[in-house]
Amino acid sequence: MAVPLQAATYQAMISLLAVTGLRTGEALALDVADVDLDSALITVRGKYDRTRLVPLHPTTVRMLRDYRARCAQLCPAPASPSLFLSATGTRPFPSAAHATFARLLARAGINGQHGRPPRLHDLRHRLAVATLTGWYRTGTDVAAKMPLLSAMLGHVGPHSTFYYLHAAPELLGPAAQRLHAHQSGGPSANAGMSAGDAPLASQEQS
Secondary structure (H helix, E strand, C coil): CCCHHHHHHHHHHHHHHHHHCCCHHHHHHCEHHHEECCCCEEEEECHHHCEEEEECCHHHHHHHHHHHHHHHHHCCCCCCCECCCCCCCCCCCHHHHHHHHHHHHHHHCCCCECCECCCHHHHHHHHHHHHHHHHHHCCCCHHHHHHHHHHHHCCCCHHHHCHHHHHCHHHHHHHHHHHHHHHHCCCCCCCCCCHHHCCCCCCCCC
């Protein structure tokens, strides 16, 4: 990107989306005051005016500190209290964020699968699927852990998060193995298998 502030903003924003699973609109709505880097927490205003706290990994805290320092250098008097700043020091519009992401993908030669390029929202799905896949493969009690992931993603409840079990093909294998172990009384039969661990016919996608 030709504008340094814009480049810094999109690097930071895309990184935050990838590691927290925030919705694009939630990330763009963040103000500087919503981010407590000392406590490694961000206050997110989500759907239906629900507010939640999302923890940050130390590497994410460092990334955001670096971004804020870069903003102070490039735009010492922004026109908005927004965490993420446009090239003119205002809050970026969601439409601009999606268009910029699409341009970045095109420049990188990333076309996606089945003719559809990745979207910013796909970063949220990727985080959820990777988390669930990791839990299944390590024998974690998925049913017990699901409320934590649901809270982080801002879902109404775990039933919404179970959507990913049938939406992501890579989760079907681990889920089926857990179900088989449960039915056959295998070693992982009691490792958190519940009715919710089986792929569902339909769930809320968010």
